[in-house]
Amino acid sequence: MNIAQIPLLDGTQVEQHRSYLLRYAMLQLRDAGAAEDAVQDTLIAALEGFDRFSGNSSVKTWLTGILKHKIIDHLRRQSREQPLVNDDERSEADAVDALFKSDGHWESRPGAWGNPDQSLENKKFLEALEKCTQNLPAKTARVFMMRDVMEIDTEDICKELGITSTNCWVMLHRARLSLRECLQITWFGKS
Amino acid sequence: MRLLSCKETTALVSQGLDRKLSLWERCALRIHLLVCDACRNFVRQSAFIRRAVRRLAGHDDA
Numbered sequence: 250m251n252i253a254q255i256p257l258l259d260g261t262q263v264e265q266h267r268s269y270l271l272r273y274a275m276l277q278l279r280d281a282g283a284a285e286d287a288v289q290d291t292l293i294a295a296l297e298g299f300d301r302f303s304g305n306s307s308v309k310t311w312l313t314g315i316l317k318h319k320i321i322d323h324l325r326r327q328s329r330e331q332p333l334v335n336d337d338e339r340s341e342a343d344a345v346d347a348l349f350k351s352d353g354h355w356e357s358r359p360g361a362w363g364n365p366d367q368s369l370e371n372k373k374f375l376e377a378l379e380k381c382t383q384n385l386p387a388k389t390a391r392v393f394m395m396r397d398v399m400e401i402d403t404e405d406i407c408k409e410l411g412i413t414s415t416n417c418w419v420m421l422h423r424a425r426l427s428l429r430e431c432l433q434i435t436w437f438g439k440s
Numbered sequence: 441m442r443l444l445s446c447k448e449t450t451a452l453v454s455q456g457l458d459r460k461l462s463l464w465e466r467c468a469l470r471i472h473l474l475v476c477d478a479c480r481n482f483v484r485q486s487a488f489i490r491r492a493v494r495r496l497a498g499h500d501d502a
Contacts, residue, residue: 272496276493313498352445353446354445358477359478362484362488365485365488369491375492378492382496394493397494398493398496398497418455418458421455421458425457426454429486
């Protein structure tokens with residue numbers, strides 16, 4: 250089947266889908282080559298399986314669903330062939346400790362962000378957020394993205410990555426504290 | 441019942457996004473949040489960060 254035969258997926262539309270799929274894949278995989286491959290596989294699978302598209306969801310949701318599977322396949326292959334190095338436990342724990350006093354109270358108490366959802370429409374904000382996610386250590390970033398973006402249960406994340414749930418929760422806690430701190434400094438604290 | 445520190449509170453708030461908390465945990469959390477505006481901000485901000493990364497990834501429903 251070729252692209253032109255499918256009314257919902259003509260050439261320009263494929264390009265549009267391609268760009269957000271690539272963005273999604275890059276966030277998860279942090280590797281341009283791997284992201285390209287996952288998107289390519291997704292588009293091929295979409296074309297081959299287009300008759301299975303029910304039309305109940307948008308094409309975008311449908312394609313993102315296929316991409317998720319491709320990303321997980323890739324992560325699985327990768328964790329077999331070239332497992333991610335563990336994040337530096339000591340420096341990660343220190344980074345969290347630095348946010349709190351020794352008695353567990355905030356070193357610097359989080360203030361209100363007003364109506365942060367307004368920022369979601371701001372391209373500069375999304376860039377700042379992307380930078381903050383890039384500052385996360387590799388494994389922490391992977392767990393956080395699998396959880397908050399791909400919406401995978403922690404139990405399944407643990408199985409995929411061969412870590413305990415406690416370890417998983419610790420990494421998610423660190424990721425959220427770190428992203429909050431980073432956004433506070435680079436975005437909401439500036440005015 | 442021992443009161444939670446802010447650090448412990450943020451850990452539970454974070455886990456609350458990933459699993460169902462026990463009754464005890466929810467009570468302890470509620471008591472802390474009642475008196476701590478900084479941790480209440482952390483609750484809102486972690487939920488916002490989740491919405492924001494979904495938007496970053498191009499979700500329509502973020």
